[in-house]
Amino acid sequence: MVKRKRGFRKSVPTDSTSIETANKALPDRVDEAYIVERIYSAVMEHRLPPAQKLSELKLCEAFGVGRMRVRRALLLLSDQGIVELEANRGAFVASPSPKEANEVFDARMVLEPAIARRVAIETPPEYLAMLRQHISLEDEAREYSRGADLIRLSGEFHVKVALASGNLILRRVIRELVTRSSLIVGLFGASNHMDCPDGEHSDLLCAIERGDADTTASLMFEHLRKIKDGLDLAPPRPKEGDLKDILGLR
Amino acid sequence: MVKRKRGFRKSVPTDSTSIETANKALPDRVDEAYIVERIYSAVMEHRLPPAQKLSELKLCEAFGVGRMRVRRALLLLSDQGIVELEANRGAFVASPSPKEANEVFDARMVLEPAIARRVAIETPPEYLAMLRQHISLEDEAREYSRGADLIRLSGEFHVKVALASGNLILRRVIRELVTRSSLIVGLFGASNHMDCPDGEHSDLLCAIERGDADTTASLMFEHLRKIKDGLDLAPPRPKEGDLKDILGLR
DNA sequence: ACATGAAAAGTTGTCAACAATATTGATCTA
DNA sequence: TAGATCAATATTGTTGACAACTTTTCATGT
Numbered sequence: 001m002v003k004r005k006r007g008f009r010k011s012v013p014t015d016s017t018s019i020e021t022a023n024k025a026l027p028d029r030v031d032e033a034y035i036v037e038r039i040y041s042a043v044m045e046h047r048l049p050p051a052q053k054l055s056e057l058k059l060c061e062a063f064g065v066g067r068m069r070v071r072r073a074l075l076l077l078s079d080q081g082i083v084e085l086e087a088n089r090g091a092f093v094a095s096p097s098p099k100e101a102n103e104v105f106d107a108r109m110v111l112e113p114a115i116a117r118r119v120a121i122e123t124p125p126e127y128l129a130m131l132r133q134h135i136s137l138e139d140e141a142r143e144y145s146r147g148a149d150l151i152r153l154s155g156e157f158h159v160k161v162a163l164a165s166g167n168l169i170l171r172r173v174i175r176e177l178v179t180r181s182s183l184i185v186g187l188f189g190a191s192n193h194m195d196c197p198d199g200e201h202s203d204l205l206c207a208i209e210r211g212d213a214d215t216t217a218s219l220m221f222e223h224l225r226k227i228k229d230g231l232d233l234a235p236p237r238p239k240e241g242d243l244k245d246i247l248g249l250r
Numbered sequence: 251m252v253k254r255k256r257g258f259r260k261s262v263p264t265d266s267t268s269i270e271t272a273n274k275a276l277p278d279r280v281d282e283a284y285i286v287e288r289i290y291s292a293v294m295e296h297r298l299p300p301a302q303k304l305s306e307l308k309l310c311e312a313f314g315v316g317r318m319r320v321r322r323a324l325l326l327l328s329d330q331g332i333v334e335l336e337a338n339r340g341a342f343v344a345s346p347s348p349k350e351a352n353e354v355f356d357a358r359m360v361l362e363p364a365i366a367r368r369v370a371i372e373t374p375p376e377y378l379a380m381l382r383q384h385i386s387l388e389d390e391a392r393e394y395s396r397g398a399d400l401i402r403l404s405g406e407f408h409v410k411v412a413l414a415s416g417n418l419i420l421r422r423v424i425r426e427l428v429t430r431s432s433l434i435v436g437l438f439g440a441s442n443h444m445d446c447p448d449g450e451h452s453d454l455l456c457a458i459e460r461g462d463a464d465t466t467a468s469l470m471f472e473h474l475r476k477i478k479d480g481l482d483l484a485p486p487r488p489k490e491g492d493l494k495d496i497l498g499l500r
Numbered sequence: 501a502c503a504t505g506a507a508a509a510g511t512t513g514t515c516a517a518c519a520a521t522a523t524t525g526a527t528c529t530a
Numbered sequence: 531t532a533g534a535t536c537a538a539t540a541t542t543g544t545t546g547a548c549a550a551c552t553t554t555t556c557a558t559g560t
Contacts (some may be wrong), residue, residue, distance in 0.1 A: 338550070
């Protein structure tokens with residue numbers, strides 16, 4: 001019989017796939033939002049690969065929390081397309097199909113230029129400073145070849161641009177899409193993957209700073225198109241049930 | 251004349267707090283998504299007013315479901331800003347503050363013109379037909395003064411425009427915002443509330459049909475601005491803790 | 501009559517046991 | 531040995547009981 005040990009929340013032994021790789025002290029009160037947040041981060045940093053099993057028990061131990069909290073967090077994540085729930089089989093990090101990948105980038109190419117345009121038109125100076133600082137973080141990560149950080153920062157830039165609109169709803173929408181994009185890049189990124197080509201974030205910010213709305217929107221659009229074109233979405237991977245088709249047994 | 255697809259609804263007397271006002275046969279398998287869907291609809295039709303208590307027990311009875319399902323549905327709804335969860339007090343239909351209301355319409359005025367523009371540029375004909383048909387439904391509801399239907403249809407039009415992009419992510423984003431808008435209109439709508447001024451949806455569709463992207467985007471923007479201007483967002487209602495301020499006890 | 505406070509009732513939050521399903525592993529057969 | 535069959539194990543899904551908290555009711559004293 002397995003006895004459930006609940007409540008020890010310090011120095012839980014974690015394997016390489018653990019989402020607690022970057023061990024942080026857990027907050028006093030771990031709620032669903034916190035678990036969601038941590039899984040979000042792990043996905044953004046490519047520490048949680050697509051299709052990774054997310055066992056309830058392991059999550060319970062990792063966060064020192066009862067099963068209910070974990071299940072609620074997984075439900076929220078599945079509602080946002082970050083996690084896939086399979087009945088009686090459990091939760092897995094989502095592995096988007098090429099079709100879904102297309103849809104995500106399609107949505108981003110519609111939404112993000114509009115948001116960026118708005119930011120270019122009117123933005124409090126403190127947000128511009130934040131974006132500048134972020135870009136220097138990216139430069140630093142690139143200089144020291146800190147790949148994991150660069151991946152995360154590249155995504156976060158887009159979230160911060162949305163945040164610069166001052167509208168948390170827009171930030172939330174983009175954050176969801178950026179996180180899913182992180183999974184997509186992990187799956188379909190070609191070997192020469194430039195998640196966010198070098199100078200483009202800087203160019204974008206320049207356009208924003210000088211209030212050039214049209215250029216900003218178009219730079220954002222092209223930027224996203226470049227990322228998408230860098231993916232290898234051609235072969236729609238067969239799904240489970242398609243074996244019959246492949247073997248000509250229909 | 252317009253053929254009404256799903257026309258008659260048996261008028262069943264129900265108490266005012268039931269979300270099952272429009273009694274439908276429950277599906278065999280009621281899952282979280284279904285409950286969420288029904289509450290969405292009830293909010294869109296202004297049958298569920300802001301701040302309405304959503305008791306777990308009553309929802310369990312209404313849907314013939316265990317408490318777990320209801321709780322999971324409420325969690326999803328709260329994540330989308332449709333419902334507010336207060337610890338140990340339960341779930342209430344959200345009643346957005348003027349600030350939140352501003353944020354919602356602000357987001358819509360950024361996103362929806364961009365989506366509409368995209369629809370104007372390229373849309374499968376079947377979607378255009380769907381939009382035309384929808385407008386005739388609106389006309390019919392207006393002609394027969396079926397207010398509840400008109401409210402719902404006015405919101406649904408915006409969702410369908412997003413759907414016409416062929417991108418379900420965009421549809422989902424807009425649906426969430428439209429539903430929250432429904433709450434906002436219920437709270438702040440002036441007496442002469444024109445949820446969606448008469449001919450504007452039709453004008454918008456015309457611009458879409460002739461592929462005039464710029465006009466489409468600008469019509470959508472102005473349309474939303476008009477709706478927002480029709481709201482009375484002036485007096486930021488005091489919240490709980492502000493009593494001290496009011497009484498000058500700070 | 502009013503305010504105060506304690507008990508009662510009702511609702512939500514949490515947990516643990518149980519049921520249902522999936523996965524693993526051992527055994528058997530051709 | 532490869533494959534199939536079936537028991538053993540592990541994981542997830544569900545339910546009901548109980549704890550924690552809030553709201554209501556009611557008794558008491560001024």
